[in-house]
Amino acid sequence: MVARDYYKILKVNRDATDEELKNAYKRLTMQCHPDNNHHQCPLRKQEFEAKFNKITEAYAVLSDPKKRQIYDLYGHYPINLKKSGDGDVGNNLNEDEDSGVVVIRLECTLVELYKGCRKKLKILRTVLDEFGNLKTVEEILKIDVKPGWKKGTKITFPGKGNVEPGATAADLIFVVDERPHGIFKRYGNDLVVTQKILLLDALVGTTLNLTALDGRDITFEVTDIVKPGYEMVVPNEGMPLSKDPSKKGNLIFKFDVMFPSRLTTQQEHDLKRILSDADR
Template sequence: MTRVFFILLIGFVFAVDYYEVLEVSPDADEAEIKKAFRNLSRKYHPDKNPGNEEAHKKYLDVTKANEVLSDSSKRQIYDIYGEEGLNDPQLFNRRRGPNFRFELEVDLEDVYNGLAKETTIRRNELCKKCKGTGAKDRKTVPCKHCGGKGVRLQNVGGFGFNMQMQVQCERCGGRGFLAAERCPGCGGQKVVNALKTLNVQIEPGMDNGSEIVFPGQSEQSPDWFPGDIIFVLKLKNHARFERRGNDLVTSIRLTLKEALLGYSKQISHLDGHVVQIDFTGVTQPESVRIIKGEGMPHQDVPSNKGNLHVRFIVDLPGKLTLDQENTVRQLFPR
């Protein structure tokens, strides 16, 4: 009991403030942490400061801080239990929280050209005031229900036998401590509902059903490691193009004259460039012409593209004049 309680208490003594080391706020997102580490590691790198012991120590501190804060699991443990919590293997054995899946509607142009799209979601986050402890000023007391152990013994009996089984304390949730006074920021709930903005990067060539995953960005709780946020692409129907794998299909309407003698047509593509197609001669109704390399980009190698299938629809006149009928009979006697 003493050992468990000692670990829980000492977890709140922050020997090193990793946020201060990286010169970022505790609210810093992944991009800010990455940028700060890049700048500071460059500044204190041993190659730039030969023989400078202070710079070398700073470099090691910056590297260690980045190792913790850039890892969502380690960062959550550090935020709640401090540096000592990172040395407690039991904290790393917590279950993983649920994944959240969101449907994201996109245009065909978006998956042809690629797009960075900001999307805002709601989720529960650890209270920043108490770091998920639920306690005002993060002051806690041992749980009296389990004596600070986080577990208690429960009697189980039946069929002439009686035994004791160790179960997680339902009062403290297995943590062994309770808030001395409720945190005013979350009312002792440990989490608050907040908006989270994510920069969703849609890569050229992505398809309907493609998933964009943000690891560890789902609901936060002191009881689990956050799951993932997953965006599933839903491709909208397009007015002019239909996607079939890496190929595109479109239609061009021809007059009877164009179908018999030839045509010169332009297709405005999904990125605005123009595809010119010319032909002299007879074009059969519903015939298809394939233009290589004018389809969708391949997701793995965007410079490689599928083909464009052009289907020709021939518009016949609704009615002919007498002169036109005679002309047709002369041209096609059989």
């Protein structure tokens, strides 16, 4: 593992005071915060997020006397998490000294939360050897993500956090986070799709083709007139229920009707005639 130089990331000397660390952190986060930069450089948002996360991680360690001491001795501060196999894990780490836990974001795609999956995570953690000295060990943790799990679901590994002299090992808790999907938006157990349709199709009906999260190609018939605010609800095509995956929420279509940019004189005449007859 290549250790990060936290002092270099924060652009301070190794003997920096708490005040110097705090000032450096404030200055750098203002410069690199994604919300302050992505409007000017939207394609570099991921780059700013990565820099911001490194700065936050460095300050979280160096601003804590115990963590800084371990970092200065060993060149890194576990827990460090890597991807192993088919699993992704977020890099946000929050250690709660009072409750004795380490909380880490577990990023999942909507497909993974729909179908379920197994994630294998390699962790490096600090433990005590037989002589009472700190050492770093590597372990592989397996998490079976169940179909229907929601954002905020917690998976606890008791005693799998770091160990410090005179203290018991902290619990390691993964909290599920949901990666945005390009087509579907999730609301509880329901899935929502915003579908663009032509004005003609909104009036006379159309057929919608959609690839479900499990890869199925499914077809839906729109037979009602699509009025402003109209939604088409398809039962049992939403997210699986975590307590009973055989049942699912709803799939909800919202519509964005595309109007023509202009009409010819003849089209205007025909529309007036047709719509006038429809109102009778």
